[in-house]
Amino acid sequence: MEAVAVILGLLFVLFVVAGVFVAVKAVQAAKRGVDRTVAQARRTVEDTGLRARQLAQPGVVGELAQLRLSLRTSMRATQDVLHSGSADDASLSEAIGLFERLSAHGHELDDDLKRLEREPDRATIAARLPELRERTERITHSAESLRWAARDRARKFADDDLASLSDQIDVESGALRHWTRAEETGAADPLREPVRGRPGPAGRPQGAGRGPSADGPARAGAAGSGDSRRPTPEDPQALTTRDPRTQPTYPWQKAPRTEGTPT
Secondary structure (H helix, E strand, C coil), X not given: CHHHHHHHHHHHHHHHHHHHHHHHHHHHXXXXXXXXXXXXXXXXXXXXXXXXHHXXXXXXXXXXHHHHHHHHHHHHHHHHHHHHHXXXXXXXXXHHHHHHHHHHHHHHHHHHHHHHHCCCCHHHHXXXXXXXXXXXXXXXXXXXXXXXXXXXXXXXXXXXXXXXXXXXXXXXXXXXXXXXXXXXXXXCCCCCCCCCCXXXXXXXXXXXXXXXXXXXXXXXXXXXXXXXXXXXXXXXXXHCCCCHHHCCCCCCCCCCCCCCCCX
């Protein structure tokens, strides 16, 4: 009984631990989902505010908003392309490492632009705008280089796979249409044209009566010597005499003249 109680106690502890583990995992997954939703909503609100300031406040404030919006859009697009392509191409891991280093400079620039938006001195902002514009162009250009390189690599792999698939389909299509090649080369059909020398139904070689054979001289000698035997089915029909009365007549032929018919 004590062993049963110990086993039941261990099972209860295991169930409790498993339940706590599952509950912690579920809470963490829910927290990640909430954080992701909150971050996405925050980005949407910030992008909408930047577009509004860009249109509603011309001048240095509007240009700062334009620089921030351009930087955020380029960096986010590059991040999406690299992370989505890394699942299928492990070679993008180095590109992702470079992008993370570039993201550090992007965050630093975005913080500088955000602080300048609260700067009341417009002259100071105007004096720093050329340098900020150059930094933004350099970072966005580097991000675009990584993004388009990853896209070109994915497209090249897709083109190579499509070319290989097309070659395999052409080979399979040719194999499925093998009868067309046989018709073009004029291959003999064994069901229509008998092969000479192959035994026929009666045991005789097929096509034996179409040319000179070994027993041809013997049959010719027998016919020339006046043999009065009846022709057999195996004798050529050219050696037998046809009855004129059994021959077919045609409208344009003259009637055969018989004995007693006046000329």
